[in-house]
Amino acid sequence: MTESTTELGIPTFRSGVELVPTTDAAQSAKEYTSDQEVRWCPGCGDYAVLKAVQGFLPELGLKRENIVFVSGIGCSSRFPYYLDTYGMHSIHGRAPSIATGIATARPDLSVWVVTGDGDSLSIGGNHLIHALRRNVNMTILLFNNRIYGLTKGQYSPTSEAGKVTKSTPVGSIDTPFNPVSLALGAEASFVARTVDSDRKHLSAVLAAAAAHRGTALVEIYQNCPIFNDGAFDDLKGPDTKADAIIPLVHGEPILFGAEQEKGLIRDSVTGGVKVARVAEVGLENILVHDAHNPDPTTAFAISRLTDAGVLHQSPIGIFRQVQRPTYDDQAREQIATAQATTPAGPEERLAALLNAGDTWTVV
């Protein structure tokens, strides 16, 4: 975990799991695997993410009973059934609100939300943005396959415009969301993107997300082999991925291409960022990634390099990680402060409360 963290260039802040009890006993992926048969389609990207999570959770060294996975509705939302932790497969779009209740009620739990692009960005969009702005201590894994799978193939809020699906026979006319841009606009304190097929990167991002105190949003590009196969092929193809993936590492210049011949520079015309050839602009002018910049402007500009249409190019890594107080920590602090000023026992205080105000006695 520490190694992965270093690899991504993220120093440690107050940890997301610091109040969760740990165990010295060795844990394995097997312990985190429930006895339920996994029922995703063959070739589904969800398998890879499940394997990565089952392999990664033991690294956290937490007591398994103090981990809770909450999901909404959709293919990916079956996730909690396959993990032998506490879990709730809830209703469509509402997982962040349920997780907010869990995380606020219990500082000793590591709380995870598993959701999809339809679940979190369409029916549950409101809960997602409010969880992000409140900064509740939880990690949200947003499986983005850019399609509705469980309802059999309608376009989703991340599908490219013009997409022909069962519900859009002559092409969709919706402009898609860019989940990273949306999260940054919603005041998120941690925003990252990774890919289902890159287990090493995925695990590293998960480690950083778990270590983040506050709401961590991780967008995972995930292939749906049935209804949207190949949506991320450019990011995975041996010939294309070097030009398609723009890796973000904190403190490092943002370079990509087979020979690291391309990089990001500031665009003085738009105020954003753009791709340039290193040979033309010089390495010293290449933008150095700063995930901890309190100002999200550059992170947002980088997020805009993701194609809104068919995906040929996308930044991958941690866009933003800043520390700010979490909702749940502050809620508990307010309660602790109030309790510290009242030494009396609860029954005695209840009697005082009921007898407060204008009272009169009948004898």
Add this chain to the structure above:
Amino acid sequence: MGKQVKELDRVVIRFAGDSGDGMQLTGDRFTQESAVFGNDLVTLPNFPAEIRAPQGTLPGVSSFQVHIADHTILTPGDAPDVLVAMNPAALKANLGDLPKGAAIIVDTHDFTARNLQKAGYDANPLEALGDAAGSDQAGPLGEYQVHPVDLTGMTVEAVKEYGLSRKDAARAKNMFALGLLSWMYGRPTEPTVSFLEKRFAKVPAIRDANIAAFKAGWNFGETTEAFAVSYEVKPAPMTPGTYRNITGNLALAYGLVAAGVRSGLPVFLGSYPITPASDILHELSKHKAFGVTTFQAEDEIAGVGSAIGASFAGALGVTTTSGPGIALKSEAIGLAVMTELPLVVVDVQRGGPSTGLPTKTEQADLLQARYGRNGEAPLPIIAPASPGDCFDAALEAARIAVTYRTPVMLLSDGYLANGSEPWAIPAVDELPVIEPNFATEVNHDGKFWPYQRDDATLARPWAVPGTPGLEHRIGGLEKADGHGNISYDPANHDLMVRTRAAKIERIAESLPPLVVDDPSGPPGAGAAKVLVIGWGSTYGPIGAAIRQVRQAGFDVAQVHLRHLNPFPKDLGDILKSYDKVLVPEMNMGQLSMLLRSKYLVDAIGFNVVRGLPIKAAELADAITALMADRTEETH
């Protein structure tokens, strides 16, 4: 100067003015004075949904009615005996509710041409009075005892030494009116003086002006010849104990705090502001020292969602709302039915459908509470009968939710929420104890089965995260009986639907027998042949109507339901013991429908949906008519 003092056994006073005139505060203070004095009382605030509707207009009128008596009373009174009207709109809006001969005190200051026009008066109704009082020429006020008083002018005069602007000075007119009424009914003044001292402690000029206006109002009553008589309403005999005046929303919030204390569970409220339920959120947010967490969610769904999450994590999850909010929460409440987690859902009902009448009362969410979810999703429903009873109802809702691992719907309403009554403060150690009984051990051959039920209650175990060895997954998909994994098996679904229903029915085993109020004898054996059955806030009006009918020499029985699902086990026998069953409700017959479908009784509805409590006199007429009908049939 010795004035005549007349003794009254009861009086109904309504303070009415513009939304910004402070009528709610005035009424509330008069109520507190009366409570401390020892009268029995019931109040009815009535205000517009708009915070400040256009000044001086009919929609902007806000009123507060208080009924005080030297005996036990049950309602805020059908009609005011005294109206205090601060402007022409307040007079016009309330005049229709007054019986002939009622007293009206008007602030003449606001009877300007412009205000009269805003209220829709072509001519000043006060001028028509003149010498013509009592004659045909006396205009719309001819049949009342009208006291025109320049309340504003005298207020401004009384507070001039405090150097306030004219506008600020005039704002103390509500305290002048309160002082006048306090003199008229011999109310103690100390509580209001000390209230004003505290309330305006930081602005001495305003504090002193309000106190001066209040005292000036009192002195005006004592010295002016305009009021020849003052009244005395003696204290009511009450059961020994310590009392306070309490509104339904406050009692409900206290009940939830008490449920937390008596269960040892931290209370978690997830809520979205909505009239008339928001005051419960406000109140609970003050009680962090009791470990109460209040979460103001982004919407109604997140309110209930967070409460379900908190319950899963081992807290007492609560969500509070009104009818439109229940509609939004329905799917999540269904999730709580399926996952069998404790959850208290408070619906402070208001007029509907849709946005309806946000500040008015109604009981039209009973069927929504009973059936308003997809699938077979039964849940317990309980309803308090009076403002103070909201405290016990909240504790009872928590008891059922925790004991049976189920969402419970608590149906309050706008009248209970804002209305108030004297409340005998209970002793904490006599309140019910609620046992969470968390699961701590495996329960099935070395494994944990989250849906293995308790034989007595049919409740499933509540295993909270952090408990080693009991890791499990729950969710909205159908569960296999026992181990709780996903199951699409037809026979299992049939079994689980029936089991969830049986669990709710099982709650009836824990309910006390119904109390039938029938002085003529045991149910069906006495002279009473008509049974009046109600639920929720109609308790007061029904009781008052029953009294009127009995005072007229007739026999009639009454029973009131606190539990609407499941019904108490003896309800069917009681219903069948009477020839006729009358069901007064502030809806179009929702309890009637439930009683008819379950017990095959010919329940007759008395249905009023005016956004206000049922009037006792109208109901008494209906009861009497029903009895006459019976007499005709037998002859």
